[in-house]
Amino acid sequence: MGERIHFYEDVEVGDEIEELEICPTTADVVRYVDVARMQSGRFTDDAYARNEGLPGAIIPGNMSLGFLSRMVTEFFPSGTLRNLTANFRATVPHNTPLICSGVITEKQEEQGQCLVFCDILMSNETGDRYVQGTAQVALPTRQSGGDG
Amino acid sequence: MLTFDTSWIGKEFDYYSYEVTQEEIAEFAASVGETNPLYCDEAYAKTTPYGGIVAPSTFCIVFRSNVALPDLKLSYGARVFDGGKECVFHAPIRPGDTITGVDRIAEVYEKTGRSGNMIFVVRESELTNQNGEKVAILRQIQIQRD
Numbered sequence: 001m002g003e004r005i006h007f008y009e010d011v012e013v014g015d016e017i018e019e020l021e022i023c024p025t026t027a028d029v030v031r032y033v034d035v036a037r038m039q040s041g042r043f044t045d046d047a048y049a050r051n052e053g054l055p056g057a058i059i060p061g062n063m064s065l066g067f068l069s070r071m072v073t074e075f076f077p078s079g080t081l082r083n084l085t086a087n088f089r090a091t092v093p094h095n096t097p098l099i100c101s102g103v104i105t106e107k108q109e110e111q112g113q114c115l116v117f118c119d120i121l122m123s124n125e126t127g128d129r130y131v132q133g134t135a136q137v138a139l140p141t142r143q144s145g146g147d148g
Numbered sequence: 149m150l151t152f153d154t155s156w157i158g159k160e161f162d163y164y165s166y167e168v169t170q171e172e173i174a175e176f177a178a179s180v181g182e183t184n185p186l187y188c189d190e191a192y193a194k195t196t197p198y199g200g201i202v203a204p205s206t207f208c209i210v211f212r213s214n215v216a217l218p219d220l221k222l223s224y225g226a227r228v229f230d231g232g233k234e235c236v237f238h239a240p241i242r243p244g245d246t247i248t249g250v251d252r253i254a255e256v257y258e259k260t261g262r263s264g265n266m267i268f269v270v271r272e273s274e275l276t277n278q279n280g281e282k283v284a285i286l287r288q289i290q291i292q293r294d
Contacts, residue, residue, distance in 0.1 A: 022181065032179040035172060036210050061230045066180035066206045073184070073205070080237075081205045087232040133232070 006078045008107065008114035008139040017102035017118060020071035024059055026094045032063045059092040064131045068120050071100040072135045079137040082115070086133035097125050102135065113138045150258040150267055151223040162215040162251040170243035173203040176210065202240035208275055208284040209235070211247050217271060217290065220256065225267045225292025234287040239277065246278040254287060266293040 003018050005011055026044065033043050038060055041048025046056045065086050073081055092098070099122070106117040115138055122131040170188075177187035182204055185192040193201045241247065254272035258265060273286040 028179070031175075035175045035179050037214070061233065062206065062209045063180065065209070065233060065235070066204070069204060069206045070180055070182055077184075083234070083236050084205065085232065085234040088230055 004075060004077055005139070006076075008116070008141045011104060011107050011116050011139065013104055013106060015104045017071060017075045017104070017120070020067065020074070020100040021097065022067055022100070023097045024063070024067075024094060026057065029057070029059055029063065029094055032066070033060060036060070036062060038062065054091060055093065057094055059094060061086065061088045061131070064088070064092055064122055065133075067098070067100050068102075068122060068131065068133065068135070071102065072118065072120065072137060075102075076116070076137050076139060079116070079139045081135065082113075082138050083136035084133065085135075086120075086131050088131055090128065090130050092122070092130045098130070099123055099125065114141055115139075149223065150256070150265075151221075152256055152267075153219075153221040154256075156218055156220055156253045157256065158252060158254070160250050160252045161218050163249070164211070164215075165246060165248045166211050168203070168241055168243055168245045168247060170201060172210075173201060173207060173241075173243060176207050177204050180204070180206075198240060200242060202242055205237050206235065207241055208237070208247075209233075209286065211249050211275055212251075212273055212286065212288070215251070217253070217269060220253070220269065222256075222267055222269075222292060224265070224294050227293055229291040229293075231268060231289035231291035233289070236285040238282045238284055241277070241283055245283075247275050247283060248277075249273050249275045264293060266291050 030044050033039055042052055043060050044057055049057045102118045102120040104118050118135045120133050120135050123129050174188040251273050255270040257268050269290045271288045275283040277283050
């Protein structure tokens, strides 16, 4: 376990979220699409995907969103994810090392909640951007103790 | 130029309902590499502010409908792409919940990019649990172009 932030007071704008490095295999994608009820050849079958004009089977956008969500919630273990957005800029291939990263862009108290705003990104090792988005997390304060 | 059947804006076109199991939550969490015991260990989860197992936030995407968009009579756009998502999380999903969804067309608009004109169709799904509590709002952006 690397660095984690538990309380709103410990957040500083400009802080980077600890990166999550993953390399989803075809078996991982098969497992995801099964439980997420997203069976389609474009996610699991290279020939089917090529027939659709894709370079090969791709990782579902929803799965990418799941990885980005995981990165955010692992970094803010006592936080509550309120909002997540993602723009899918390019298809994500299987068996490719991927880096999920993020930076804190804003923090503010709003309607009794202490909110942290982040830009989030999924890219490959050479910096090609696959998914770009934002996350909003409610954090507890030291005074409130534990509830996000 | 974009033209379409504007009568679809705001109209509900699909309804669905699912029961959530603890096994599904655990399997979903494992499928994206989640290791937080909050998603699979009841004894641990009871010690957290949630008071029991909850699903990872993006689990709510599982409940989307498999029903295609209605025929909006778009003036062009034979090629279809997943443009993105927005998820607003209101309440956690727990084992034993029955999640009900309703889908509507929220927006249709046109943009001009480097490769030409594109149509953006925003499908909005509103999810509630068996207590009538809003669980999440999902907005899925479908991009269509020739």
